[in-house]
Amino acid sequence: MLERYLPILQWLKVYDRNTLTSDLVAAMIVTIMLIPQSLAYALLAGLPAEVGLYASILPLVAYAIFGTSRTLAVGPVAVVSLMTAAAVGNLALQGTAEYLAAATALAFLSGGILILMGLLRLGILANFLSHPVISGFITASGIIIAASQLKHILGVDASGHNLLEILLALGSQLHQINLPTLIIGVGATAFLFWVRKQLKPLLMRTGMNARLADIIAKAGPVLAVAATTLATWGWDLQTAGVRVVGEVPSGLPGLQLPAFDAELWQQLLVSALLISVVGFVESVSVAQTLAAKRRQRIAPDQELIGLGSANIASAVSGGFPVTGGFSRSVVNFDAGAETPAAGAFTAVGIAIATLVLTPLIFFLPKATLAATIIVAVLSLVDLGALKRTWDFSRCDFAAMLATIVLTLVEGVELGIMAGVGLSILLHLYRTSKPHSAIVGRVPGTQHFRNVDRFKVETCKQIMTLRIDESLYFANARYLEDRVYDLVASHPDLRHLVLMCPAVNLIDASALESLEAINHRLHDSGVQFHLSEVKGPVMDSLKRSHFLDELSGQVFMSQYEAWEALGRLTGCNHREHAKASV
């Protein structure tokens, strides 16, 4: 029990020197990668750069204690930072104390929601985010994030709540472009794209092994940060208009509970819920992928508690919402991390950086950070998914497209809510007209097939309708329509059999419809039968009065129904039917 809620107890007792070495190496590599990322994502969230560092210390320790993934790297990530900017930007002005307080409160609320969901075992809520919605949302977020960073690359002031506003604001500022900033920004972006695409093959051609080459390539942003910081300092580019990170308070953050502010918390509640669910879905997908590679398991409900405690830890140490990030987790895994201790060591690394390096990043150009963000998020943009989804299913495509368009045009929160709503409605719509078929007996066998597709035996007085879907409120009335149509168009009909081999569930609405069908068929002189009802469905029918009132019988197999009703009606002229109905 204790081990379930404190997964650290499981791995700590078998921790040895080999594991320690592996974890330390991985932690070092992740630390180098995390420093520029944490600064950049704080900037993306509209927060001072040091907040990114604060969000990369205690949260990692908390996750190491409560998380179940061995290799997940927790911290600030792009999509959650964008959602933070959107949520907090509605309530306070960037750069004010209220803005920072709201971001911290958001992390606190989000942490509380995640822990609550974990304790109530509501990890299942994440299921309501269908894959097309998540995929479309991340693509659209990537596009918005990249667009929002262009101002730093160009050295202008421009902001907006959606893609159009951002692009229009940029357009109106084009005459104000700062050339040194542009050179740094474009140069850093080009360098990082080159590192991402070309450096690894290059290193491998020199004989380096693939994993090392990959890790070095991932350290590209640190190189860009160092080079541009040096250049800005050396050539005094700050006076030429290059904006830099500037004064960053050195020292570790103080610990403090966020002040309780009922009004603020209420305003942030929906945003916190969305951030929690989106962050959880992203994190759990990475964690599952990595765990499966080593035949390990993660516990989704405990993951909620792990991520929740990480967010609470972020909130009490002056940080903002965090979750498990994709790219850093992969690096952590590839670098050989074996336990969550690697995360704790990374936290130590960031803490040391916070103490030692903060004076050095005064001259770090914001354009460089923007470049690292742009390169990172553009890899999330997957417009090809639109084509693949279109090929697979029009409904899923509609949900994905709606999510992308609404996220771009109306913002992240409305985009994701509309996507979820639409995908639910489309699912209901899709199951509201279930596949069904009139079936007849394949001659000489006990098998029954669609009369439209096979030459099968039928009988005028007996009709069998096979329904290929669970019966519930969305399709209950459709079933009624279908049955009444059949009865109205077949005056000789005396027995209707509903064949239910694919009916996994009958809800109260469908029960009501079955009762109505039973009564109305009785009024028209037709007996109503069921066949091949599954065990759990039969159990639920037994809890109602339906079986007492059923004018016909329930047959275990369709063949039994065929034989019994055939005898009853004396149906001996079994005509071979082809597309007869």
Add this chain to the structure above:
Amino acid sequence: MLERYLPILQWLKVYDRNTLTSDLVAAMIVTIMLIPQSLAYALLAGLPAEVGLYASILPLVAYAIFGTSRTLAVGPVAVVSLMTAAAVGNLALQGTAEYLAAATALAFLSGGILILMGLLRLGILANFLSHPVISGFITASGIIIAASQLKHILGVDASGHNLLEILLALGSQLHQINLPTLIIGVGATAFLFWVRKQLKPLLMRTGMNARLADIIAKAGPVLAVAATTLATWGWDLQTAGVRVVGEVPSGLPGLQLPAFDAELWQQLLVSALLISVVGFVESVSVAQTLAAKRRQRIAPDQELIGLGSANIASAVSGGFPVTGGFSRSVVNFDAGAETPAAGAFTAVGIAIATLVLTPLIFFLPKATLAATIIVAVLSLVDLGALKRTWDFSRCDFAAMLATIVLTLVEGVELGIMAGVGLSILLHLYRTSKPHSAIVGRVPGTQHFRNVDRFKVETCKQIMTLRIDESLYFANARYLEDRVYDLVASHPDLRHLVLMCPAVNLIDASALESLEAINHRLHDSGVQFHLSEVKGPVMDSLKRSHFLDELSGQVFMSQYEAWEALGRLTGCNHREHAKASV
């Protein structure tokens, strides 16, 4: 084509003298029943009494032209009148011209929405109102309506937006009770209950046939109206404080399009949508029940157009929202109506009443009308449904209870919206953890059964998981969890077969999960196979790259999979397993 949109063309050409006689008789009986009901429901909607008459003339003619039910009786009904009162009461004061204008606009909007839904063939939207929600909503509405009429019975002023407010307001007014009103109100109520329960058996004991006895019993309200009106006039009870309907303009309503008012229409839009859907569901259920009794059919999408044109007709003739009513339709059917012409004749009857009778209803006490409403709506209250639904399914019970409680406490609109939302979420929740089973071969057969329930053959290296639900976003991740758990806990496993006989649909999220399972299983050295995939599901898989990447095969039957994989693994020590997993 023309006949589809103008069903009148179908029945008019075979209309003969016999049909005419039947329709005329039915129309006469329904007219007698409709006069007090239309006055009462106008009162319930907060409108002057004559508006009820106006809503019972042209709408009936419009439905006769466009509707597909032979016997549906259209006009004001209790639940829709309550919803009208709730919607309009938020925007205007009762008794003002704005109130009447808003009610008329509501009918117009509702008519437009219904016709649009009909043209777009969106009758399916009504499916989202699950039966527990509709049933709970009607029960709660019945309780609220009955409570709201108590003030007329007591002769006091008291109103409120929900049950608690209504009861508190009544409680504070108890000292103001008007005795003559109370005597009329309680007397009429008791009389009507007696008529409903006792009169029919009594008449039948005198030798009257059942149908005629039933129809006479249904005319009870007319007797109550006549008697109390006479009493009020004769004893001048109006001066003793008995409130009466009062001056009613005589003559037919003028025809006039409602004025376009963008702000008002926008405020009424959601209410109009809810009224449309609720009215449609109620109406279509009655129409279907009656049609099935004579093996006739109704066309739900054309019904939308029929009801929509009835509401437009109501709006242009100074009426309020109407729909097909339960009790009057049953009377119409029992009285022998054969075509919608009966409705048109009823309209003529009401028109004559409007011209002739309006001076006579000056002295009709409001208490009598309240009594007819109370007796009518209490028959809609079905608290026993709570028990039946509880026995059948906890999820459906939760949706029903939530609808009842929220409708009583928060009002009709919030109640029904919360009910719909909850029933959708509960359905998703219910299918999010589908039934699944590890199966093995029943020795000597080609059948495969749950290893926990049957003595079956299994094999350490091969495992078959049967999943009993369509795979879609709500359960895609659950499937992944289930599979990874199996693989992590069975180190000898080399082949996993997913048996899909009950999978009717695979959406993009489930496809993504299957792809992830395939890749992760491949990484752990396990081949992934499918068996018994249905035709339509196979077709959709073929539109993706999944089958190209699948590490294993797709087997037509589970037996084929068993044989092929058995040969491949040389799995000859097939242990008999009982509850082995």
